[in-house]
Amino acid sequence: MLNSEFIELFRTEIGSTVYMVLLSSLISYLIGLPLGVILAVTDEGGICPLPFVNKCLGLVTNLLRSVPFLIMIVIALPLTRLTVGTTLGAKAVIPPLVISAAPYVARMAESSFKEVDKGVIEAAKSMGASTLQIILKALIPESKPSLLVGAAISVTTILGYSAMAGSLGGGGLGAIAINYGYYRREPVIMWGAVILLMLLVQLIQELGLKLAKCTDKRIN
Amino acid sequence: MNTDKDSRPIIELRELSKEFKTSSGPVKALEDINLSISRSEIFGIIGLSGAGKSTLVRCMNLLETPDSGKVVFDGKELSSLKAREQRLARQSMGMIFQQFNLLEQRNVIRNVLFPLELAKVPKKEAYSRAERLLELVGLSEKAKAYPSQLSGGQKQRVAIARAIAAEPKLLLCDEATSALDPDTTKSILALLKRINRELGITVIIITHEMRVIEAVCDRVAVIHNSRIVESGSVREVFSDPKSDIGRRLIGGAYMEVLSQEVRFTNA
Numbered sequence: 001m002l003n004s005e006f007i008e009l010f011r012t013e014i015g016s017t018v019y020m021v022l023l024s025s026l027i028s029y030l031i032g033l034p035l036g037v038i039l040a041v042t043d044e045g046g047i048c049p050l051p052f053v054n055k056c057l058g059l060v061t062n063l064l065r066s067v068p069f070l071i072m073i074v075i076a077l078p079l080t081r082l083t084v085g086t087t088l089g090a091k092a093v094i095p096p097l098v099i100s101a102a103p104y105v106a107r108m109a110e111s112s113f114k115e116v117d118k119g120v121i122e123a124a125k126s127m128g129a130s131t132l133q134i135i136l137k138a139l140i141p142e143s144k145p146s147l148l149v150g151a152a153i154s155v156t157t158i159l160g161y162s163a164m165a166g167s168l169g170g171g172g173l174g175a176i177a178i179n180y181g182y183y184r185r186e187p188v189i190m191w192g193a194v195i196l197l198m199l200l201v202q203l204i205q206e207l208g209l210k211l212a213k214c215t216d217k218r219i220n
Numbered sequence: 221m222n223t224d225k226d227s228r229p230i231i232e233l234r235e236l237s238k239e240f241k242t243s244s245g246p247v248k249a250l251e252d253i254n255l256s257i258s259r260s261e262i263f264g265i266i267g268l269s270g271a272g273k274s275t276l277v278r279c280m281n282l283l284e285t286p287d288s289g290k291v292v293f294d295g296k297e298l299s300s301l302k303a304r305e306q307r308l309a310r311q312s313m314g315m316i317f318q319q320f321n322l323l324e325q326r327n328v329i330r331n332v333l334f335p336l337e338l339a340k341v342p343k344k345e346a347y348s349r350a351e352r353l354l355e356l357v358g359l360s361e362k363a364k365a366y367p368s369q370l371s372g373g374q375k376q377r378v379a380i381a382r383a384i385a386a387e388p389k390l391l392l393c394d395e396a397t398s399a400l401d402p403d404t405t406k407s408i409l410a411l412l413k414r415i416n417r418e419l420g421i422t423v424i425i426i427t428h429e430m431r432v433i434e435a436v437c438d439r440v441a442v443i444h445n446s447r448i449v450e451s452g453s454v455r456e457v458f459s460d461p462k463s464d465i466g467r468r469l470i471g472g473a474y475m476e477v478l479s480q481e482v483r484f485t486n487a
Binding site: 119217 | 281283304307308309310311313314315317319321322323324325326327334335337338339366367368379382383386392
């Protein structure tokens with residue numbers, strides 16, 4: 001069963017999983033990180049409290065996060081067709097994945113920023129730092145270890161979503177597991193895909209935590 | 221420099237008031253505060269916790285905005301300035317804190333460089349200035365260490381170097397020695413005195429400890445229940461305290477005051 005044809009299949013599908021996860025993580029962070037900054041600084045007690053902006057953005061992130069991912073794939077179909085030109089394969093998973101993951105990333109980042117010691121922010125203020133300088137020179141660098149831990153969690157979540165997309169025309173390891181395990185009843189192939197997913201989660205999680213730990217300048 | 225300019229106070233508070241809104245109604249933090257602090261002096265503000273002294277020092281650099289009254293710093297009324305100008309004014313005022321508030325992810329020298337980055341001082345000049353400051357506070361060999369590797373006293377020395385890096389005219393010390401042991405307190409106070417004498421920086425010390433005032437201050441104000449109840453030279457206030465709280469703080473009845481405070485907070 002595990003002949004060269006399947007090995008080749010696994011090889012390409014691992015590739016498309018990695019492609020989906022990396023690209024959607026990257027775009028999700030490009031959107032989610034600034035959003036997280038805005039959510040943290042505009043909050044009551046933040047550096048630049050703007051209750052109205054905070055409430056609106058908070059509402060939007062919550063609404064997007066409450067749509068189940070499989071439904072999001074369906075809802076996003078027109079957008080997917082518009083942006084990537086197809087609704088099938090690995091590429092087509094990226095738009096709904098980003099829409100679902102960016103708000104998640106934003107909330108993760110927001111909570112990291114809120115962990116930064118208020119006293120440190122106050123010290124930066126007392127030295128005459130502007131809001132932007134506080135964000136770039138104090139808030140983000142001081143929360144780096146926590147952001148990395150958050151990134152490990154976010155990227156593994158994105159990996160999970162990407163696998164889910166396999167059932168609705170997406171590619172990658174999730175698609176193998178669904179197509180061979182469920183439709184063709186070939187459990188060995190299914191388990192192969194599942195074990196590979198497990199290994200990937202382990203790898204990302206460990207890497208993230210290790211990176212967070214060895215770049216953290218506190219207690220070591 | 222003309223002497224006319226130097227005789228003006230470095231910072232003046234006029235009829236300053238501040239209230240905090242809490243869930244149980246407004247709480248007065250400062251009431252009708254009038255203070256005038258001369259250039260190059262070490263001025264102490266003493267009071268029990270909750271007296272309003274931290275709010276007072278935070279109004280001086282507008283970390284808190286007073287509800288009414290004026291803060292005149294170096295001839296300029298701060299609250300009338302635009303946000304940008306207020307930030308620039310803050311660069312002329314250093315501040316140190318009880319909890320040091322160093323950036324934990326930056327090493328010692330990069331902490332000292334922080335205000336110089338904000339002030340856009342050219343890198344080379346900033347670096348050599350930071351090195352000189354670390355020498356001044358006696359931490360040259362710790363330049364590459366991170367805050368978590370330092371003792372409390374060392375952290376406060378870094379904080380002092382950082383606070384005076386942008387060459388401020390005024391250094392605000394908010395309970396800066398309250399987290400330190402007596403010996404370390406002494407050495408930090410000696411450092412503050414040296415900075416005052418050698419660099420001519422005016423120092424304002426907020427504390428609840430008499431010995432801090434006694435050790436370094438030229439003049440002192442006693443704050444109680446949101447008001448300044450008396451002020452004068454340390455010798456005057458110490459030899460003949462006019463206010464009840466002043467007498468209690470100074471007359472060795474500190475423990476009594478403390479126990480009353482405990483009773484008060486328990487009530």
